[in-house]
Amino acid sequence: MTTEVREKPHAKTQDRVVVIDDDEIMLLSCSEILTRAGFEVETFVSGEEGIRKIQEAPAALLFVDLKMPRIDGMEVIRRVRQIDPSMVIVVITGYATIATAVEAMKAGAYDFLPKPFTIDEFSVILNRGFERWRLAGESERLRLEKEDAQRRFVTFVSHQLKTPVVAVKQYLDVMLYTSRDELPERAQEWLRRSQLRLGEMLALIQDWLDLSKIEHGQLVRGDASTDLREVVQGAVQTQAVTAEKAGVAVEIDCPAPLPAVRGDSGSLSMLMANLVGNAVKYNRPGGKVAVRMSARDDAVVVEVEDTGIGIPSASLGQLFQEFHRVKIPLTANIPGTGLGLAICKKIVSELGGTVSVSSREGVGTTFTLHLPVHAATDSSQPRHQASEPE
Amino acid sequence: MSEKKKVLIIDDDPDYVAAISALLEGSGYEVSRATNGTEGLDMAKTLRPDLILLDVMMTERTEGFFVLQSMRSVPALAGVPIVIASSVYSEYPHFRVNPQSGWLPADQFLAKPIDPETLLSEVERLISAPRAAAPGNKTA
Numbered sequence: 001m002t003t004e005v006r007e008k009p010h011a012k013t014q015d016r017v018v019v020i021d022d023d024e025i026m027l028l029s030c031s032e033i034l035t036r037a038g039f040e041v042e043t044f045v046s047g048e049e050g051i052r053k054i055q056e057a058p059a060a061l062l063f064v065d066l067k068m069p070r071i072d073g074m075e076v077i078r079r080v081r082q083i084d085p086s087m088v089i090v091v092i093t094g095y096a097t098i099a100t101a102v103e104a105m106k107a108g109a110y111d112f113l114p115k116p117f118t119i120d121e122f123s124v125i126l127n128r129g130f131e132r133w134r135l136a137g138e139s140e141r142l143r144l145e146k147e148d149a150q151r152r153f154v155t156f157v158s159h160q161l162k163t164p165v166v167a168v169k170q171y172l173d174v175m176l177y178t179s180r181d182e183l184p185e186r187a188q189e190w191l192r193r194s195q196l197r198l199g200e201m202l203a204l205i206q207d208w209l210d211l212s213k214i215e216h217g218q219l220v221r222g223d224a225s226t227d228l229r230e231v232v233q234g235a236v237q238t239q240a241v242t243a244e245k246a247g248v249a250v251e252i253d254c255p256a257p258l259p260a261v262r263g264d265s266g267s268l269s270m271l272m273a274n275l276v277g278n279a280v281k282y283n284r285p286g287g288k289v290a291v292r293m294s295a296r297d298d299a300v301v302v303e304v305e306d307t308g309i310g311i312p313s314a315s316l317g318q319l320f321q322e323f324h325r326v327k328i329p330l331t332a333n334i335p336g337t338g339l340g341l342a343i344c345k346k347i348v349s350e351l352g353g354t355v356s357v358s359s360r361e362g363v364g365t366t367f368t369l370h371l372p373v374h375a376a377t378d379s380s381q382p383r384h385q386a387s388e389p390e
Numbered sequence: 391m392s393e394k395k396k397v398l399i400i401d402d403d404p405d406y407v408a409a410i411s412a413l414l415e416g417s418g419y420e421v422s423r424a425t426n427g428t429e430g431l432d433m434a435k436t437l438r439p440d441l442i443l444l445d446v447m448m449t450e451r452t453e454g455f456f457v458l459q460s461m462r463s464v465p466a467l468a469g470v471p472i473v474i475a476s477s478v479y480s481e482y483p484h485f486r487v488n489p490q491s492g493w494l495p496a497d498q499f500l501a502k503p504i505d506p507e508t509l510l511s512e513v514e515r516l517i518s519a520p521r522a523a524a525p526g527n528k529t530a
Contacts, residue, residue, distance in 0.1 A: 155478075159447055162477045162502075167405035170503040174409045177506035178416050202503075 014134070016059035017126075019043045020050035020076060021092060022068045026115075030063060033122055047071030051079050058084050060133040061126070063113070065092045066100055074107055081108040086140070088133040090125055151216050158209040162202060169198040200335050207339035210270065211322070211346065220267040220350035225260040225374035228268065228300055232291055235272035239280050247285035250276065254293040261300050261371040263351045268371075271347045272302075274340045275367050279306035281334055282365070295373075299353065302369040310361035319357060320345040394420040395517055398437060400430030400457065401445035401475070406502065410443070413506050414513070427457040434467055440517050444496070446476040458496055471516035477502040 017039045019030045027043040034041040042059075044050035048071055054062070062080060066073035077089055091104040094115045101112040110132055113125050172195045180188055213219040229252075236250050243250050261268070272291075279289040287307040294301050309330045311319065318324045323338040325331070348355045352372045359365040397419045401407050404425075411421045422437055424430035426448055434442060442461070446454035454474060461467050474496040497516055500509065 159478065163403060166477045166502045167403055167409070170406050170409040173503055174413045174506055178413060 013058045014060050014137075016040050016042070016057065017061045017063070018050055018054060018059045019063040020045075020047060020068070020073075021063070021065035022046070023065065026065070026092070030122070033119055034126070037123070037126065047073075047076040051076060051083070054080055054087070055083055059087060061129050062087055062089045063092055064089060065094070066104060067094055074104060077104060077107045077109055086133070086136055088129045088136075090129050147216075151218060154209060154212040154216070158205050158212075161205050165198055165201055165205070169195065169202065172198065196335070200337070203335075204337040204339070207337045207343060211339055211343055214267075214343065214346045214350060217350075220347055221264040222262050222351055224262070224264040226263055226265045226268050228258055228261050228293060228302065228371065229254050231265055231268045232272050232276075232293065232302070234269055235276045236291065238273050239276050242277070243280045243289070246280055246283060246287075248280050248283045248287045248289060250280065250289040250291070252291045252293075256295065258293060258295050258300050259373045261351075262353075262374045263347075263371070267347050267350075271344050271369075274344050275304045275369075278340065279304050279308065279365070279367075281336070282306065282331065283308040296370075298373045299370045300373060302371065303366055304369075305364060305366040307364045310363055311357070311359040311365055312361055313359075316357060316359065320355070394418060395441070396420045396422065396437060396439040397441050397443060397513065398422045398424065398430065398434055398439040399443045400424045400427065400433075400448075400454070401443070402426060402448040403445070410504070410509070413509065417510055419513070427453045427460075431457055431460055431464075434461060434470070435464060438466065439470065441513055442470060442472045443513075444472055444474050446474060446478060471497040471519070473498045473500060473512065473516065475500045475502050475504060 015038070017034050019027055019034070019041060021027050021030070021043075022045050024045065027045070031041045031043050042053055044053065047064075047068060050062075050064070051071075062076075064073045064076050064080075073091055077091070080087055080089060085108075088111075089109045091101065091109045091112045092115060093100055093104075093112055101114075104112060111125055111129055113122065172191055175183075176188070176191055176195065183191070210219065232252055232254075236252060239250065276289065276291065283289065283306050289307075290303075290305045292303045292305070309328075311326055312328060315324075315326045319326075320341045322342040324341075325336060325338045345355055348369060348371070354370045356368050357365060358368075395418075397414055399407055399410060399421060401410075401423075402425050407423055407425075411423065414421050422433060422439065424433045427450075430442075430444070444454050444457060446452060448454065450456070454476065458472060458474065461470075461472060476499075498512055500512065
């Protein structure tokens with residue numbers, strides 16, 4: 001036991017033990033042993049009272065008699081498991097048959113104590129139960145700490161990776177903006193190329209960070225609801241300059257008002273900007289991109305169709321894999337991280353939707369999204385459960 | 391004759407600061423530099439710059455945000471445009487905090503590295519824009 005000052009009105013969970021038994025003499029003797037061992041004990045003659053107490057204040061251990069009037073021990077075990085699964089339960093059984101003990105263990109009890117028992121027998125089971133509770137708590141705490149550290153690690157590493165690249169690229173950007181003409185032609189050309197390569201590296205770090213955040217359930221918010229039409233308009237706008245330079249026309253086709261879809265506008269923007277960006281990037285001068293949206297059952301269907309170079313059928317299967325890039329001469333000089341579609345796929349699955357692709361080489365590619373409608377605007381059952389990351 | 395407009399850069403990366411300073415000085419601005427939030431806040435109070443360019447992750451992970459909040463409570467700095475420049479923002483517009491949202495009252499968010507042309511035009515726009523109050527003071 002620690003020597004820490006005990007907080008009122010309840011002692012710490014780790015110091016608390018509850019005993020439920022309809023035999024008052026049993027309660028008295030248990031109470032005495034436990035108090036002597038340094039625990040704060042609360043005893044109850046009925047299951048209802050004991051359960052009520054456990055609901056109010058958590059305890060580390062519960063000793064419960066199996067055979068009691070009204071609510072029996074098995075029922076107490078089931079209910080306590082629901083209230084606090086971390087509580088360690090020991091059953092006290094008067095008729096020491098293996099069958100009842102096994103049944104209790106199946107219901108979630110950790111150990112059993114056959115009546116009558118000596119102080120030593122009780123102490124052994126008490127220590128074992130308490131050790132079990134302590135270890136379970138510790139491993140849970142370690143698991144959370146590890147998860148948290150991983151999340152912070154990703155953000156930290158990407159910031160550390162970005163900082164020097166940002167500084168170097170900022171020098172090049174400013175140099176090429178202010179003093180380009182003072183530089184020899186070859187220096188200009190090489191600086192411009194370095195600038196592009198650094199841009200690629202920053203995009204890669206950003207994509208990797210986004211992907212990690214999605215995997216840690218930090219980015220996509222399935223409980224939010226978003227108007228997809230606005231998102232698509234925003235995504236098309238971010239590609240406007242690039243599209244104009246490439247001589248590609250982008251049009252949005254959305255005939256009827258759409259129900260709001262699940263997901264936050266940030267992730268959905270990332271998704272749509274990726275798809276529209278690809279449709280522009282892998283297009284041809286004079287080509288077109290059409291983004292069509294329609295409501296179908298409890299989903300919004302989005303098609304992003306381009307008149308681009310198309311994808312070889314052999315590549316379609318691996319298209320959404322991380323770092324997969326189609327290796328054909330036409331794409332050799334198009335920069336990309338190979339993570340864009342992996343990000344799209346992850347966002348869509350976090351939202352419970354689907355993404356598929358069809359393509360003909362030399363003709364064009366169509367990506368089709370089915371994005372679930374947000375439950376609040378949908379007549380079917382609320383589905384906020386499904387928004388929890390897996 | 392008009393005096394040079396003053397820009398205060400608060401950032402802990404000396405190379406990034408050198409590049410941005412050169413760009414702004416080349417365009418006729420007077421540039422001051424602070425390498426952390428505390429120093430930046432003190433300098434802002436005495437210098438009364440026409441614009442502040444503020445980094446986010448300095449000594450502390452979100453130092454810039456705290457500096458921003460503190461600056462907005464200094465009456466002498468009311469109406470001074472503050473631009474957050476950070477590499478933690480991705481290029482997607484929705485990931486930036488809307489300047490009108492009120493909880494992070496910056497006037498603009500720019501992703502590092504900043505395109506020189508964008509920076510110059512934004513600095514000019516924000517400095518010359520008529521301002522009644524800081525965006526954080528809006529009641530809407």
